[in-house]
Amino acid sequence: MPKPIQPKPNNPECERMLHAFHVGVLVMSHDGQPYAVPMHHAYVDGKLYFHCAPSGRKLDAIRANPRVCYVVSRYFGDLQALAEARRCHGHWESVIAFGSARVVDDRDELRDAFMIFGRYFNPAFELSADALDTTSAIIVDIESMTARRELEEGPVEYWSWSPDSGP
Numbered sequence: 001m002p003k004p005i006q007p008k009p010n011n012p013e014c015e016r017m018l019h020a021f022h023v024g025v026l027v028m029s030h031d032g033q034p035y036a037v038p039m040h041h042a043y044v045d046g047k048l049y050f051h052c053a054p055s056g057r058k059l060d061a062i063r064a065n066p067r068v069c070y071v072v073s074r075y076f077g078d079l080q081a082l083a084e085a086r087r088c089h090g091h092w093e094s095v096i097a098f099g100s101a102r103v104v105d106d107r108d109e110l111r112d113a114f115m116i117f118g119r120y121f122n123p124a125f126e127l128s129a130d131a132l133d134t135t136s137a138i139i140v141d142i143e144s145m146t147a148r149r150e151l152e153e154g155p156v157e158y159w160s161w162s163p164d165s166g167p
Contacts, residue, residue: 011161014145017072017095018043022121024072026050026138028101030061041070042120048097048140049117059103059136068101068140093149097142104137113137 018041027036037058042049048070052058062068073094104110110132117137118125144162 011145013159014095014097014147014161015043017074017093017147018048018097021072021074024070026058026101026140027069027071028058028061029065029067030057031064035061041072042117044116044120046142048099048142049113049120050138050140051114051117052136052138054134054136058138062101062103062138066100066102068099070097070099070140071095091151093147095145095147097140097145099140099142099144101138101140104139107132110137113139 023038023040025036026039027034029035035057039050039052071094073092075092104113111127114127114131114135114137115125118127145160147159149157
């Protein structure tokens with residue numbers, strides 16, 4: 001039996017992927033059932049920032065159970081060649097961030113969260129006059145991450161990060 005591959009502690013590689021990919025899936029639990037929503041994110045100072053509607057299922061889920069994970073992945077090979085080869089392995093990488101989410105209820109913190117999110121994508125971002133009345137924000141404090149990269153030419157690489165594993 002092959003020996004399991006031990007992930008290398010590496011927060012910079014996990015963070016590189018979070019900065020490189022801007023869309024992922026926020027995974028929650030709602031009424032004992034899994035619930036996953038594709039979202040845009042901003043990753044700043046160990047936190048994930050999201051904007052969303054001011055009410056809805058994801059906010060209800062987070063308020064009931066703040067434990068979440070967020071998954072981002074990217075395939076950077078030739079999809080046509082992969083399909084023609086009838087293979088499941090190719091060039092891709094992904095990261096899963098685990099943490100605690102919270103809905104931003106304080107108006108000043110909401111303004112700050114919107115500015116962080118907006119300026120992540122556009123340094124000239126300006127907050128619209130009605131944004132705080134028509135939108136909400138979610139912040140996830142990341143507690144650990146795992147990442148994986150697969151290239152057909154080489155071995156699969158794994159990374160993990162938690163505060164205990166170091167940088």
